[in-house]
Amino acid sequence: MVTQLSVPVAGQGLRDITAEVADVVHAADVAEGLCTLFIQHTSASLLIQENADPAVQVDLEAWLGRLVPEGDPLYTHTAEGPDDMPAHIKSALTATQLSIPITGRRLALGTWQGIYLWEHRRFRGRRNIVVHIGA
Numbered sequence: 001m002v003t004q005l006s007v008p009v010a011g012q013g014l015r016d017i018t019a020e021v022a023d024v025v026h027a028a029d030v031a032e033g034l035c036t037l038f039i040q041h042t043s044a045s046l047l048i049q050e051n052a053d054p055a056v057q058v059d060l061e062a063w064l065g066r067l068v069p070e071g072d073p074l075y076t077h078t079a080e081g082p083d084d085m086p087a088h089i090k091s092a093l094t095a096t097q098l099s100i101p102i103t104g105r106r107l108a109l110g111t112w113q114g115i116y117l118w119e120h121r122r123f124r125g126r127r128n129i130v131v132h133i134g135a
Contacts, residue, residue, distance in 0.1 A: 001028045001133040006126045007117050012083070014047065014057040014116040018107075021100075021115050021131065025107055028133040033102040036132040037115070043087035044119050044127050045094035051114030064090055087120035094118060102133070 005020050025035055039046050050056045068086045075085040098115065101108040109115070117127055 003131050005129040008126050009119040010124050011122045012119055014118050016114050017117050018114045024131050030102055030133050030135045031105050033135040035100045037098045038130045039096050040128045043121050045091045046098045047116045047118050048113050050112045052112045083121045090120040
């Protein structure tokens with residue numbers, strides 16, 4: 001089964017999409033299998049991370065922002081704004097695809113794990129994620 005999620009984003013940051021992905025898994029009614037997620041963008045990424053303490057997301061954002069700052073004079077791709085090239089680098093350093101086992105008709109995530117779309121631009125709109133459920 002292949003479907004697509006269209007996820008709204010309101011600028012830079014991590015957006016928890018665990019519930020949306022779990023709904024797709026539930027609808028697929030696959031007892032044992034694999035859920036593969038692929039984001040169709042080059043300036044956003046996917047991440048499995050702690051979902052209990054929001055400070056984790058704040059710290060991750062701050063750390064990656066320090067690692068890949070906006071306005072670096074080495075950037076030559078600047079036509080789309082100061083956040084664009086850093087967003088491409090951040091996407092290259094993180095993941096554009098995730099695979100999560102399905103066991104007992106559920107995502108086999110750990111207790112404190114959530115699935116996140118990580119928007120690296122100040123972009124407001126929607127991001128597309130292809131979801132493949134295989135038995």
